[in-house]
Amino acid sequence: MVNTRIDERLIHGQVxxxxxxxxxxxxxxxxxxxxxxxxxxxxxxxxxAPTSMRLSVLPVAKAAENICAGKYGKQRLFLLFKNPTDVLKFLDAGGPIETVNVGNMSYKEGAREVTKSIQVLEAEEAVFESITSKGVNITAQLVPNDPAIDFMKKLRS
Structure with a gap:
């Protein structure tokens, strides 16, 4: 697994x-x-998706099952989630994640800005806390050249 990312736009130019x-x-x-x-x-x-890459679009539990079963062998995998709730579902289904990078979550009514590209609702804050409680490190990084910042530190401030 080369990257695990939350980006509500899923596959777009940056990804x-x-x-x-x-x-x-x-x-x-x-x-x-x-x-x-x-x-x-x-x-x-x-x-x-780039034509040079394979693509799987799977239900969250099936993605966890396939990865745990070693279905993709030694392929370099980029795991992409639309929201933090999907990450938590993946973890609850036994999916292995050490670090998740939060890339883009746009403004919704009642959300607060954590970074310029990340707006979270109160309910999502609780989900991020649950993800962290499972030992997952959460970073925020828009593009690879940007420094990765401690997302939870930013969220809690």
């Missing part, structure tokens, strides 16, 4: 071009129940 290339990714795994069950969204994600 497809900058992150995947700099990490020499071989497969992008989008773990999101909604995307996995929506043929139109799956098709859009396939078009957005």
């Amino acid at each position: 497809a071009g900058i992150w995947s290339t700099s990490l020499d990714t071989q497969r992008i795994i989008v773990a999101n129940d909604e995307a996995a069950s929506d043929p139109l969204q799956k098709s859009s994600l396939r078009m957005a």
Whole structure:
């Protein structure tokens, strides 16, 4: 696993071009129940993904199951989540994560700004606390050239 990221836009320029290339990714795994069950969204994600990379769009529990079973062998995996709730579901399903990078969460009514690109609701703050309580390190980093910052320290300040 070369990167685990929360980005509500899923596959877009930063993920497809900058992150995947700099990490020499071989497969992008989008773990999101909604995307996995929506043929139109799956098709859009396939078009957005680099042609040189494999793509899996899976329900969260299936992504955890496949990774735990070693289904992807020695492939360099980039695991992508739409929101922190999906990360927690993945962990609860036995999925292995040491660090998760928060990239982009846009403004929603009632959200507060943690960084310029990350706005969180109170309910999401509790989810991030749960993720941390499972021993996962959470960073914020928009692109690889930016320094990774301690997301929880920023969230709690």
